Amino acid sequence: MGYSIxxxxxxxxxxSDVNDETLRSIKMDERIGVQKLVAKWMKDQEKRKLALEKYKLMQAYEEDLINNGVTLIAGVDEVxxxxxxxxxxxxxxxxxxxANLIGIDDSKKLSKGxxxxxxxxxxxEAVSYGIGICTSKEIDQHNIYEATKIAMERAISNLNxxxxxxxxxxxxxALPISQTSIIKGDANSISIAAASVLAKETRDAMMEELGEKYPEYGFEKHMGYGTKEHLNAIKEKGIxxxxRRSFAPIKEYS
Structure with missing residues (x-):
């Protein structure tokens, strides 16, 4: 074809079409570098195909509701x-x-990038989105399950x-809104997956700020989870x- 690699x-x-005439011509180029490019293109196309198929499956709950006249559908998740x-x-x-969010998934399965x-x-791609937060003190006051529900209700109340x-x-x-509870919803609904990403990125940013405020605890690394580094910092610096004072082993230091 006379083109450089x-x-x-x-x-x-x-x-984007495997039957494209230009692609067929490129495939005939016997240069190793070109053949590697074609192989990568084919692999990328397969990835896109699988991502599109998964995305269509993740639209099933939303499409069913839309077909029944429900258009304002909110996905809700927490981290x-x-x-x-x-x-x-x-x-x-x-x-x-x-909305076009092909490639989206449960936030835990996605790279940081x-x-x-x-x-x-x-x-x-959102009509509206809302964030709800329950502090560590509220978690201790209500328990983590109830605090999760409160955070979700706050997020929903911020939708307009x-x-x-x-x-x-x-x-x-316990809201006067019809709802569907989905097991592993963040991997099976695009709306819940979107909520999962927003919640994860929001919380990570908050923990990174906490890491700057208390550098000795390394919050920006472990995001508050009970890693060895975190537990050692608690032993050395206290709480x-x-x-969360109601959580073990934190309550041992309270």
């Missing part, structure tokens, strides 16, 4: 139930009907417009207000 790489980036310090953070998201990408993308239906990750809320 760099030029062919740029051309391949514009092709931070297990840590020894910091808040539990919930998010609620109403996505646009034509992808979470940050989707964090920004979700905000542009209000949702007609809730898709919630393995939880039921602070952000620690």
């Amino acid at each position: 760099k030029e062919l790489k740029e051309i391949l980036e514009t092709i 931070g139930r297990g840590p020894l310090a910091g808040p539990v953070v919930a998010a609620a998201v109403i996505l646009k009907k034509d 992808k979470r940050k990408f989707f964090f920004e993308q979700i905000k542009t 417009p209000s949702p007609q239906h809730l898709l919630i990750d393995a939880m039921k809320l 602070i207000d952000e620690h």
Whole structure:
């Protein structure tokens, strides 16, 4: 074809059809570098195909509701139930009907880079989103299960417009809104997955700020979980207000 490998790489980036005539011509180029480019292109296309198939499966709950006239559907999820310090953070998201978040998944399965990408993308693909927070003191006061529900209800209350239906990750809320509780919802619903990402990124940012305020505890590394580093810091420095005093082994130091 007379093109350099760099030029062919740029051309391949514009092709999305495996039957494209230009692609067929590129495949005939016997240069090893070109063949590697083609192999990578084929692999990337397979990844995109699988991501699209998964995305369509994750739209099933939303599509069923839309087909029944429900358009304002909020996905709800939380992060931070297990840590020894910091808040539990919930998010609620109403996505646009034509939202494009192909590749999204449970926030725990995404790399930090992808979470940050989707964090920004979700905000542009949302009709509305809200964040709800329950502090460590509130967790001690109510218990973590109740605090999680409170955080979720706060996130939902921050939505405008209000949702007609809730898709919630393995939880039921005492709200006058119809809802569906979905086991592993963050991996099975695009709305819940979006909420998972917003909650995760929000809480991580809060813990990073806490890490700057209390550098000796390393919150920006372990996000408040009971790692060896965190437990050693507690033994050496004691506990602070952000620690959950009702959680073992924190209550031993209270």
